Each structure stands twice: as C-alpha cells, then as structure tokens.
Amino acid sequence: MSASATSDLATPAATGAAEAAVEAISGAAGQDVTFSLALSQDQKDIRDWVHGFAADVMRPAAHEWDEREETPWPIIQEAAKIGLYGFEGIAQFFADPTGLGLPIVNEELFWGDAGIGMSIMGTSLAVAAIFGQGSGEQIGEWIPRCFGTVDDVKVAAFCASEPNAGSDVSGVRTMAKFDEATNEWVLGGQKAWATNGGISDVHVVIASVDRELGSKGHAAFIVPMSEAKGISQGSKVSKHGLRASHTADVFLDDCRIPAGYVLGGKEKLDERIARVREGKKAKSQAAMQTFEASRPTVGAQALGIARAAYEYALDYAKEREQFGRKIIENQSIAFTLARMKLEIDAARLLVWRASWMGRNQVPFENAEGSMSKLKAGEVAVWVTERAIQVLGGNGYTREFPVERWHRDAKIYDIFEGTAEIQQLVISRAISGMHIK
C-alpha cells in the first residue's frame, strides 16, 4: 500500500495523531536523549586500555599462575605501575556517573584471566565495605592502605564467612568486645574462605558485638596485620578454579584494635545497637550492605570469563574441519554459539542496569543486583561448559584455556551469595514475603 493510499483511509483524528507523532519524532532527532546504551569515548578508552593489559599481560601468564596456585604479585605490581591497581584507579572507575566504569573494567580484566583478575580485584570487596560504611576520615586513611603504593603493593581482605556461617551470615560467631580499660576492641573467632586472607595488611572483619541481636548486632572492623597482634592466617585453600587467587582461613585470637577501628565509628555503632535493642528500625547488616553493592560488579567478572570462552569457541569452530566442512557449518554448533552470544548480551544488560541503579542511588525494587549476579553466574557456567563441547577433546585438556575458564566460572554460582540465595533474595523482593 502506498503512503497516499494510507492517508486516504485514515480518519481526520488519526491523521492528526500521526502528524503529531511524526512531528514529535522529527523534533526529538536533534535533542539530547537521556536513555542510551552507547558507551562514551572515555568509557571506550578505559575499556580498550584495560583490554590491552588483559590481552598482553594477563592472558599469556594465566596458565602458569593457575598451575602455580600462587598470588601473581608481579602482575599486581604491573597493574599498579600503570594505575590500574590503586586508589586513584578504582576511584576513577567508580566515579563514572553512569555506573558502568567498574563493570566495564571487571569484564575486561576477567576476560584476561579470572584467577589473576581476582588477585587484582579481590581488594575491592574490603574497599567497598570501607567506602560504604566508613566515616570520611576512615575512607581517606584506610582505602589507600588497602592498595599500598606502587613500590610496596598491598592487597586487602573482606572476612565475613565462617566455617558455620556461609549463606547464613547471621550465624557469625566471631565476637568483638569492647575493653573500656584499654579503649580497645578485642576480637576472637575464625574466618573462612577469605580472599587474600592472611596475605593482606588491611582485613575488614565482620564480627558480632551482641550475639542475641543476630545479624543486626554485626559491625565491620579494620584489622591491620601490620599493627594488630592476634590475627593470623590459617590453612590456605586448594581450589577447583580461581587458583591464582589466594583463599584462606583467618584466626583472631585476643586480637586488639583501637576503639576507632570500627567502621562508621563507635558512637554510631552504639546508637545503632541501642535502636535495635529498643526494637526500632536499623540499617541492614554490615556484610549484606557490602554484598548488595558489589553484586553487579561480580556479575561483570563472570561475563568476562563467559566472553573469553565464547570468542575462543567461535574462532575454533570457524577453523576446525570435520566431514570436509568447518564445524560451525553444522547448525548445532552455530546455534550453540548464537545462544552463547545471546545469553552473554542478556546478562550484560542486567549487569549494566543494576550498576546504573547502584551508582545513581536508584533503590533496587526487585533485587536487581541479585538478578544480575545470578544470571551472569549461570551464563558463565553454561557458556564455558558449551565451549568445552565445541572444542571436543581439546576442550577437555589443559593445553587449551576453556577447561580453566569452566573451572573459574563455577565460583560465580557460589560466592557473594550462592545461586539459591540470590533466588531467595529475588523471591522475597518480588513477593514481599519471607520465603524460606
């Protein structure tokens, strides 16, 4: 039907509406639009810069550090030298008003290698806790100390989990008692699974000041290894994946720290605890605040691994021949690759949405942070498993990186809230009910 035929059939009212719509659309052409998924030039520059480091420094070293199962200090130092690891770097990525700075950087780093990526980014969980809960003075003092200096690089650890408090953070048994005589906090207990635990200077430790209050009686404490006696590393964990990242138990035994080392300050903590005891509303628990803020970034890490595996499988499928043709010419392989790309892009949209909401203080209504981490984690596990399938026998060997990516991806179903716990959080948010 021609355009003139269409207008002949239209009612006068419809014609008016159509004209108004056309006018509005053509009028909008020159205007600024507030919604856009296009990256700015600055964001593209940062992405490409981090990608260069990931491709040139991390990828070539990934296999070696995975086999060594050691913290890749020389690579963290390289990252510090170029400003990728450090207070200024992380502040710059966080400062991006769209919220996309951190996810973009994390996706590229973890595309390079997840174990090394976690050695570089593991510090950021402690940083997020200090930033989210510390006073201005504490932020200024402790965040730079988490990173150290270019000549003396440090990492930091966030210690919430315990042998009997994993998904159930309210089960934390580590106690913090205040000693009025010495004006010190005295911490005692055992932390489990701490990334960088025992090899860091700054440890942010979640402890209970009043066990009867459950998670509402928790507070976050700065425990610097260089100052505090009574903190020590327990066993280092030998892991399935992320093997270049150090994970260990941390013991606190009559560990004394100054009164001012509780995040937010003792006065605020005392006020909060008093409110809880009176049955009044108080801010959410210390560990949960940190996890809520960091979930989209963790999702972006999973995306980086998934993208690495997808790209590798795509290239392989275009090269490898069986039955006289490239294996990608079989629909089953091509469709698998199509779905890999689709799932990665879908997960990225969730990650970017939650990151934007988090940065712009748009409250999560339906646990959008949990959604992003859940989806990205599941996509990473599925995509890396499919990548092994596309490579066939080669995919199953340590001669090719996809088996490492599959091992690395699995953690994204587990830490910072398991897949089941994310579903619990989402189902509670959408229903307003206490789903168990």
Ligand SMILES: Cc1cc2nc3c(=O)[nH]c(=O)nc-3n(C[C@H](O)[C@H](O)[C@H](O)COP(=O)(O)OP(=O)(O)OC[C@H]3O[C@@H](n4cnc5c(N)ncnc54)[C@H](O)[C@@H]3O)c2cc1C
């Ligand atoms: C490599 C690595 C690094 C880590 N880094 C850190 C760190 O830096 N700091 C830190 O504090 N912790 C860290 N963790 C700990 C991590 O956060 C916990 O492992 C995770 O929260 C799960 O706890 P859990 O292992 O005790 O499992 P459990 O809580 O025992 O869960 C076991 C299973 O039961 C399921 N489950 C439990 N409760 C429910 C429920 N209510 N409904 C349905 N299913 C349920 C879980 O989903 C899971 O499948 C790390 C762990 C690993 C493996």
